[in-house]
Amino acid sequence: MFGSIDPLVLIASLMVASTPILLAAMGELVTEKSGVLNLGVEGMMIVGAVAGFITAVETGSPALGFIAAAVGAAILSALFAVLTLVFLSNQVATGLGLTLFGLGVSSLMGQGYNGVRPPSSPRVTIPGLSDIPVFALHPMVYISLLLVVAVWWVLRSTRPGLILRAVGESHDSAHALGYSVRGTRFAAVLFGGACAGLGGAFLSLVIVPQWTEGMTAGRGWIALAIVVFASWRAWRVLLGAYLFGGVTVLQLNLQAAGVAIPVELLSMSPYLITIVVLVIISSDRRRAAANAPASLGRSFHASS
Amino acid sequence: MSAGPLLEVSGLRKTYPGVVANDDVSFSVGPGEVHALLGENGAGKSTLVKMVYGLVRPDEGRMTFAGQPYAPSSPHEARSTGVAMVFQHFSLFEALDVAENVALGMETPPPMRTLAASIREVSETYGLPLDPSRLVGDLSAGERQRVEIIRCLLQDPKLLIMDEPTSVLTPQEVGILFDTLRKLQSEGTSILYISHKLEEIRSLCQGATVLRLGRVVGSCDPREKSARELAELMVGTELTAPAVRAGAPGPVALKVDKLSVASPSEFGTALREVSFEVREGEILGIGGVAGNGQDELLGALSGEIGTAPGAVALKGRDIGALGPNARRRLGLLAAPEERLGHAAAPDMSLVENGVLSAWVRKDLVSRGFVDWKRARRYAEEVIAAFDVRTPGPDNAARSLSGGNLQKFVVGREILQKPEVLVINQPTWGVDASAAAAIRQALLDLAGEGAAVVVISQDLDELMEIAGRFAALNEGRLSAARLTEALTMEEIGLMMGGAHGMEVAHV
Numbered sequence: 001m002f003g004s005i006d007p008l009v010l011i012a013s014l015m016v017a018s019t020p021i022l023l024a025a026m027g028e029l030v031t032e033k034s035g036v037l038n039l040g041v042e043g044m045m046i047v048g049a050v051a052g053f054i055t056a057v058e059t060g061s062p063a064l065g066f067i068a069a070a071v072g073a074a075i076l077s078a079l080f081a082v083l084t085l086v087f088l089s090n091q092v093a094t095g096l097g098l099t100l101f102g103l104g105v106s107s108l109m110g111q112g113y114n115g116v117r118p119p120s121s122p123r124v125t126i127p128g129l130s131d132i133p134v135f136a137l138h139p140m141v142y143i144s145l146l147l148v149v150a151v152w153w154v155l156r157s158t159r160p161g162l163i164l165r166a167v168g169e170s171h172d173s174a175h176a177l178g179y180s181v182r183g184t185r186f187a188a189v190l191f192g193g194a195c196a197g198l199g200g201a202f203l204s205l206v207i208v209p210q211w212t213e214g215m216t217a218g219r220g221w222i223a224l225a226i227v228v229f230a231s232w233r234a235w236r237v238l239l240g241a242y243l244f245g246g247v248t249v250l251q252l253n254l255q256a257a258g259v260a261i262p263v264e265l266l267s268m269s270p271y272l273i274t275i276v277v278l279v280i281i282s283s284d285r286r287r288a289a290a291n292a293p294a295s296l297g298r299s300f301h302a303s304s
Numbered sequence: 305m306s307a308g309p310l311l312e313v314s315g316l317r318k319t320y321p322g323v324v325a326n327d328d329v330s331f332s333v334g335p336g337e338v339h340a341l342l343g344e345n346g347a348g349k350s351t352l353v354k355m356v357y358g359l360v361r362p363d364e365g366r367m368t369f370a371g372q373p374y375a376p377s378s379p380h381e382a383r384s385t386g387v388a389m390v391f392q393h394f395s396l397f398e399a400l401d402v403a404e405n406v407a408l409g410m411e412t413p414p415p416m417r418t419l420a421a422s423i424r425e426v427s428e429t430y431g432l433p434l435d436p437s438r439l440v441g442d443l444s445a446g447e448r449q450r451v452e453i454i455r456c457l458l459q460d461p462k463l464l465i466m467d468e469p470t471s472v473l474t475p476q477e478v479g480i481l482f483d484t485l486r487k488l489q490s491e492g493t494s495i496l497y498i499s500h501k502l503e504e505i506r507s508l509c510q511g512a513t514v515l516r517l518g519r520v521v522g523s524c525d526p527r528e529k530s531a532r533e534l535a536e537l538m539v540g541t542e543l544t545a546p547a548v549r550a551g552a553p554g555p556v557a558l559k560v561d562k563l564s565v566a567s568p569s570e571f572g573t574a575l576r577e578v579s580f581e582v583r584e585g586e587i588l589g590i591g592g593v594a595g596n597g598q599d600e601l602l603g604a605l606s607g608e609i610g611t612a613p614g615a616v617a618l619k620g621r622d623i624g625a626l627g628p629n630a631r632r633r634l635g636l637l638a639a640p641e642e643r644l645g646h647a648a649a650p651d652m653s654l655v656e657n658g659v660l661s662a663w664v665r666k667d668l669v670s671r672g673f674v675d676w677k678r679a680r681r682y683a684e685e686v687i688a689a690f691d692v693r694t695p696g697p698d699n700a701a702r703s704l705s706g707g708n709l710q711k712f713v714v715g716r717e718i719l720q721k722p723e724v725l726v727i728n729q730p731t732w733g734v735d736a737s738a739a740a741a742i743r744q745a746l747l748d749l750a751g752e753g754a755a756v757v758v759i760s761q762d763l764d765e766l767m768e769i770a771g772r773f774a775a776l777n778e779g780r781l782s783a784a785r786l787t788e789a790l791t792m793e794e795i796g797l798m799m800g801g802a803h804g805m806e807v808a809h810v
Contacts, residue, residue, distance in 0.1 A: 166397050169399050170396075170397050170398070173395045176379070177409055178378045179408075294399060
């Protein structure tokens, strides 16, 4: 029954399908490593999707679209940062509010863009390699992979990465040593927003490519879950995102191949499998917590 | 360098809303001098050094460093001027390794590989062995302090500030720390040493400034004063030692037999085969450096952590499976260390906090409804009996100062007339007169026939009130011994000696 599925094509399409979640999850990883829990990923993604879509349609340039997506979602995340870091509002409630706000604002902005086709992006062509499906994808796919390497390296080996981890681990200690807790967290939240925006734009400009209300369809939540699943490690985020993307693509292929499983079951399988894996991974509470930023979700107020 | 003082502070003043933390504070530290800042909790020592370290800006006053005007706006600036600080709390990162922790406290850290080598070198030179690749969360309190000290030493400071450095150390570790400090002093480093342990200051410091309620009340050469004179200067009144009531201990009230419990927290310490018994009318003191299983022991005795059958027995009855309220009903009460969030709910009033622990024994609930009249009377009773300074019982627990809240949470348990009381750090952060009152109350409680288990890191306190002493070390409890027959040396060995420092060579 798998005879009709070409493995290379399958891998190529899973890479594409995973990219929005990978981008959003990498951004959220950095945000959470600084000790901020931003539950507004879904809202930032969809604002990125609509901002990127409108810009690309109006200017005819997909590259400008991606930039606008990053900027637009970063602006939304700045709102979150001001509320939680300056006015010390509750991060969970504010994050949920951000998602609802993002969904509403995006459908308002997207009115009149339903059914429009965005300009298509040029593919990278490497002579000799472009016949292989895996090497002929949209540039953002490779950028997202570079992002994984960059985040991993920055967090592990550089001083800004060390300070970021220190702020997420103990904001009181970081403050006592003279590091700016608020500044570090603000930057991390903006980075998370920009990444989520890129993920959203990849969805509306490359995968679908079209604007529909609510088109992120829970991918922001999956990205949040993957960060926990990955126990805050960059490489495991990649693994988690590709696992989810893989199941998504596989179920589509199985549907196309006419497997006798109800379509509804197949389409919910990626979510189901992600939940099951999350539960298994998180069952050992001590191990799951071992790499979690100790100050995650706690408001910081310099009292001294 | 001029021959004048290295650091000179004149007329510093700092106010917080409603509190004057420091008022017109002046003192100076000479080159190569070890200078003590003495004072009780809340006297303003910490605020003062935070201003020297650039964490807090003074409202008024001036400082000079090596003859130059000095007004640091951040710790970065203080560090680049040559001021380094070893904190009592709040400056290490448990999930990061030693080298990363050190790098975070330096202005221009070298690459990690060279840093690891220089950490090894400095730690060998000063007799403070330390492995740069270990996680700080896995280190003992003494080792953590070494991380802080080495972080400072790598920057060749001219002035080293130490905030209560010995409160977490065993007597042997204190000895090694003092050797290190004397070596530093002989190399010309000045040290500003904060403590309220008077004997330490007398043996280490050449000058002392005494603070009380934010003001300088005296300065002296501590080597020429007795500990008693220093204490009275610090407290402002004469101190009376608590009166011990002699009485023969009765039958065994609480028996703990081979109690092993895993820690609920990630960097906690599991208890391993802890055994002891306490008799009626007796106080058992349990010492040990923080983080050696104290919280876990309190949890297992109070009922927050369930235990294996037969491990904890109250008057011969196995209570391992009972929760806190069932144990309260049987007469076993407990007061944990952390006041806000564990012993008391910070945003609830004193009346409500009283109900939370006392409703079982004081009959504050009838047919499922809280009897607020009686609850209020009980809170007022505690406030009156333990001299808790608060406008009234309706104030939130959070609004009380640490010492006053401590008096309330201790008093709340004692007035319930427990048959067994387990208490962790009864006088932590409490001023001397309030501490004396709490100790007296514990002695009186034992005198009335209750069995009391006092877990504390303050050895002087345990020696004063406990009949027998045992020490927790890495989750194991030593055999209990009569306190009268113990020397400091023996106590240190019971606490585990110098953790991992036997190889030190100074």
